[in-house]
Amino acid sequence: MSKSLQAIRGMNDILPEQTPLWRYFEGTVARLLDNYGYKQIRMPIVEFTELFKRSIGEVTDIVEKEMYTFEDRNGDSLTLRPEGTAACVRAVLEHGITGGGQVQKLWYIGPMFRHERPQKGRYRQFHQIGLEVFNLDGPDIDAELIIMTWRLWGELGIRDAVKLELNSLGTSESRGRYREALVEYLSAHHDKLDEDSQRRLKTNPLRVLDTKNADTQAVLVDAPKMADYLDDESRAHFEGLKARLDAVGIPYVLNPKLVRGLDYYSKTVFEWVTDKLGAQGTVCAGGRYDGLVEQMGGKPTTGVGFAMGIERLVLMLETLEQIPAEISRQVDVYLCAFGEQAELAGLALAERVRDQLPNLRLQVNAGAGSFKSQFKKADKSGALYALILGDDEMAQQVVGFKPLRGQGEQQSIAWDALAAHLATCVVQG
Template sequence: MSKSLQAIRGMNDILPEQTPLWRYFESTVARLLDNYGYKQIRMPIVEFTELFKRSIGEVTDIVEKEMYTFEDRNGDSLTLRPEGTAACVRAVLEHGLTGAGQPQKLWYIGPMFRHERPQKGRYRQFHQIGLEVFNIDGPDIDAELIVLTWRLWGLLGIRDAVKLELNSLGTSESRGRYKVALVEYLSAHLDKLDEDSQRRLKTNPLRVLDTKNADTQAVLVNAPKMADYLDDESRIHFEGLKARLDAAGIPFVINTKLVRGLDYYSKTVFEWVTDKLGAQGTVCAGGRYDGLVEQMGGKPTTGVGFAMGIERLILLLETLEQVPEEISRQVDVYLCAFGEAAELAALALSEKVRDQLPNLRLQVNAGAGSFKSQFKKADKSGALYALILGDDELAQQVIGFKPLRGQGEQQNIAFDALAAHLATCVVQG
């Protein structure tokens, strides 16, 4: 017998009972970004592999071990996008969106792909919402990105569960000086470093700061600090960001080991972390990448952005029981019709009601069925009310109205008064 077909490990179906929460989260973010003046951009999920090698860095874990890369029929090396910033920069350059220094505030949503070990909150196909801002170089836009996420956490009811961590990586020049000092220090303690950190010391020494190994973390306690090597420009920028966050009343902590896993960051880096999800605690992260556009062939253009993991934030909402009760109900009213004449009238009546109440979630029974079977489907739908239309009601031009989730007697409502009655009971209630 052939093996049953299944989804690829780490690439999950999002089932109908889960999608209302996803839609709630996505629509909440979209409304917020509209209010802040961000415009949506949509990029392909497949790009030339060279794009990610040039932007992310060839010695990063993503490029070395995690990308889904393949040759197409033309022999071109293509990659499923592992993150969104590089693709967004490519689109901005290709279409001249930042020409003549024009600022752009963009956002995107979609799946990303990395061949990681699947675990709670970490998948091989995962979904992100990302923001990218170009040609605005002051700390005010860095602050805006953080402020709007703080507002989002408030809208979602999760502010008390997340913490903001900040750092500055300085310019490439100051970071280069710091790398020299860090490598010199760590080389003197090489025997105390874990194997992965010893490898990174030769390829990407800043990533050693992000180690989870306890022995290496002990070595790092006395390691040189990035703050001591910052140039004046980066230091002023960072102080300006902190002052704005203080003014907005947003608490934060400085994490001198925060470096992020991508080569293109400079100056500001930040992460929103939580201790409610176990080891996978980062729910939103980003920073400034002022040299990336030029690195990818464009003119010098400042950039800053972040990405938030949808799966982790959905999981956090569920863990904290911050799922609004109303979104789990996908049907407000279920209309049961008995007999062909009633079914025809139900179709016409339901469309008239939808004309008057476009936000009402009204489901009309399909597939006929007995009184008992239709009411069973009405109850299973989660509807608050059932509407009943049979030959007797049709003759009187009324429809039965029966509460399903609370107290109240069944009553008859005239056809022409139905929309107004539903508006009182459902749309406003």
């Protein structure tokens, strides 16, 4: 027997009962970004592999072990995007929209791909919302990104379940001095490091700070601290960021081991973390990458941004039971019609109501059926009210109006008055 077709491991279907919560989350974020003056950009999901090698760094875990890379028919090496910043930088460079110091405040949404071991909250195809800001170099824009996410957590009802961690990586020069001191210290304790950290010591030593190994963490207690190697400019920038967060009243924790997993970060780095999702604790992360545009062939252009994982934040909403009641109901009103003439009249009536109430979720029964079967479908739809059109209603040009949830008697509403009645009742319902 042939093997049944199924989705690739770690690449999941999002089923109809799940999509209302996704749409609620995505819509909430989109409205917030509109209110702050950000514009959406959409990039391809496939890019030349060289883009990610040049931006993320060839010795990062992502490039070395996690990218989905293949040759196309022309022999070009292509990669499914593992993150969005590099693609966004490529796009703004290609189209010249940051030239001449033009400020761009952009956001995007879509799937990313990494070949990781799938587990709850970590998948091979995952979805992110990301923001990138170009040509603003002060701590005020860093603060704005964090303030926006703080407002988002409040709107979603999860503010008490997340914590902000901050660090500064300084400029590339100060980070280079720190890297030398860190390598010297860790080399003296080489035998106490786990195997992965020993490998990173030669390729990407700052990532050792991010280890989850308890023995290596013990070694890091007395390791040099990045804060001691910051240049004056980076230190002033970081103090400016903290002052703005203090002014707004956003609590944060300084984490000297926070380095992020990508090579292009400088100065500010931050993560929003939670203890509600087990091992996958980061729900939003980002920072400043002032040298990335130049590194990718553009003129010196400052940049800062973040990305948030949609799967993890949707999971948080479910875990914390912060799901608005209205999004679980996909239908407000269900129209039942009995007989061909009633079906025809019902279609016309439904369209008139939709003209007057474009936001009303009105479902018309399809497939005919008995009185009992249509009411069963109306109840299963989750609708608040059923509309009834039969021979008697047709003769009087009224529609039966029956509450399906809670108290209330069935009544007859004239066709001309139906839209106004529904506007009142559905809002109240």
